[in-house]
Amino acid sequence: MVSERRAPGELESEVLAVLWSQDSALTPAEVREHLGNTLAYTTVMTTLSRLFDKGIVVREPVGRAYAYEPALDEAEFAAARMRELLDSGRDRKAVLARFVGDLSAADERVLTGLLRRKRPRR
Amino acid sequence: MSWLTHDAIWAALGSIFAYALLAPLAARRAAPAAASWLLSAGAAVVAGYGLVVLAAMAAPVVGADDWLVDKAHWSGRVLAKDSPTGKAVATFALMLFVVLVVRTVCRAVRLRRALLQARGLCDGFTTELVVLPYDAADAYAVPGRPGRIVVSRGLMRRLSRLERLAVLEHERAHLRHAHHRYTLTAGLAATAGPWLAAVPAAVGLAVERWADEDAAQSCGRAATAAALGRVADLTTRTSRPEVALSAAHTAVATRLSALRRERPARGKALVVALVAVLAVGAASSALTADRTMAIFRLAMSAGSHTVHGVACLSRGPACAGRR
Numbered sequence: 001m002v003s004e005r006r007a008p009g010e011l012e013s014e015v016l017a018v019l020w021s022q023d024s025a026l027t028p029a030e031v032r033e034h035l036g037n038t039l040a041y042t043t044v045m046t047t048l049s050r051l052f053d054k055g056i057v058v059r060e061p062v063g064r065a066y067a068y069e070p071a072l073d074e075a076e077f078a079a080a081r082m083r084e085l086l087d088s089g090r091d092r093k094a095v096l097a098r099f100v101g102d103l104s105a106a107d108e109r110v111l112t113g114l115l116r117r118k119r120p121r122r
Numbered sequence: 123m124s125w126l127t128h129d130a131i132w133a134a135l136g137s138i139f140a141y142a143l144l145a146p147l148a149a150r151r152a153a154p155a156a157a158s159w160l161l162s163a164g165a166a167v168v169a170g171y172g173l174v175v176l177a178a179m180a181a182p183v184v185g186a187d188d189w190l191v192d193k194a195h196w197s198g199r200v201l202a203k204d205s206p207t208g209k210a211v212a213t214f215a216l217m218l219f220v221v222l223v224v225r226t227v228c229r230a231v232r233l234r235r236a237l238l239q240a241r242g243l244c245d246g247f248t249t250e251l252v253v254l255p256y257d258a259a260d261a262y263a264v265p266g267r268p269g270r271i272v273v274s275r276g277l278m279r280r281l282s283r284l285e286r287l288a289v290l291e292h293e294r295a296h297l298r299h300a301h302h303r304y305t306l307t308a309g310l311a312a313t314a315g316p317w318l319a320a321v322p323a324a325v326g327l328a329v330e331r332w333a334d335e336d337a338a339q340s341c342g343r344a345a346t347a348a349a350l351g352r353v354a355d356l357t358t359r360t361s362r363p364e365v366a367l368s369a370a371h372t373a374v375a376t377r378l379s380a381l382r383r384e385r386p387a388r389g390k391a392l393v394v395a396l397v398a399v400l401a402v403g404a405a406s407s408a409l410t411a412d413r414t415m416a417i418f419r420l421a422m423s424a425g426s427h428t429v430h431g432v433a434c435l436s437r438g439p440a441c442a443g444r445r
Contacts, residue, residue, distance in 0.1 A: 010290075012251070013249065013271065013290055016249065016251050017251060017253070018283075020275050021279050075275075078247065078253075078254060079254040079256070082252075085243055091229070091235075094233065094306065094309060095302055096240075096264055097293070097330075098262040100261075
């Protein structure tokens with residue numbers, strides 16, 4: 001279902017998402033594991049080096065490999081820029097497409113009901 | 123034949139009203155891509171119908187104004203006689219027309235500026251995905267060339283791998299299909315036609331469903347629904363610091379039930395009904411505009427005869443009889 005032949009840009013996104021989902025730095029082998037072992041080791045390694053070259057992640061040597069984690073100051077810089085866009089008014093926000101937009105009170109009630117029924121099964 | 127003007131105006135108003143009623147239904151039940159396109163383009167067109175109707179109601183009375191009659195040499199009497207409405211309604215229509223046009227132009231300028239700012243922001247990032255170090259769950263797409271996907275650390279930490287992928291694929295779909303064009307068009311249309319106030323939310327829902335369907339293609343309907351439910355759950359639980367007024371008000375419960383179906387709904391009947399309503403609106407607006415033009419043409423020819431007639435009289439009997 002999930003295609004292995006992904007564009008490099010999309011691979012970067014998934015690798016970056018994995019790094020942010022964990023609390024500690026990850027080696028390429030660990031990242032590959034988190035991605036379900038569907039990608040080649042070299043692919044993961046190349047993607048991580050690309051992210052490092054772009055300054056999005058930082059790394060430290062661990063044995064023969066590196067352990068990567070997101071560059072926090074890059075992220076904070078990005079956050080500051082996003083704040084600028086979002087704080088400057090309603091029209092700026094109108095330009096974005098949120099995954100889950102503002103929920104009306106009615107929406108929240110229906111939703112809480114639906115989710116409560118689902119939870120016992122998990 | 124002023125009864126025809128009235129009929130056409132009523133038909134145009136009826137189609138506007140019918141469209142505003144059908145739009146939210148179509149957003150929920152019709153095929154998402156078709157609904158997005160039809161509802162946003164339709165909204166722009168229907169806003170146009172409203173402006174045509176307002177102009178038709180205002181123009182003859184405005185034209186009958188003494189200053190204009192003097193400058194344009196048309197017959198104020200003909201205009202006043204053939205006007206579809208009285209002076210009070212016509213004046214109100216004129217004011218409304220001006221307010222709506224000014225509002226729309228101003229909003230269009232502001233939205234364009236916002237889009238350019240968003241594009242500049244996107245250019246400043248070097249990866250498709252941008253993660254912000256916030257704990258609140260959040261995910262959105264920023265349009266640009268190329269667009270970017272912005273998510274929060276809090277969301278990445280709380281989703282499984284497949285759920286993360288579903289969110290990414292959903293946002294990618296927004297960027298790939300340039301969904302902001304649909305939502306912004308609908309927003310502008312509602313500014314030009316406040317009777318279309320329900321349409322931007324409808325278009326917002328349609329594009330969200332469209333992106334959900336695309337994500338389901340890659341990750342499966344169950345995983346996408348799970349991701350959506352999870353994110354919505356996290357969103358209701360974690361507090362949102364800012365009060366965002368998003369143009370796309372998403373009805374999450376509707377999206378969840380749409381994903382729980384085996385296949386996306388087609389809603390062909392609704393699409394046909396919408397097209398029919400738009401066609402009726404087009405025909406009646408065209409008739410209204412045509413009739414208004416005819417009134418002015420009549421007034422022009424009556425006016426020139428009067429002017430000529432007056433000049434003739436002053437020149438003496440030799441001029442009489444010549445047209």
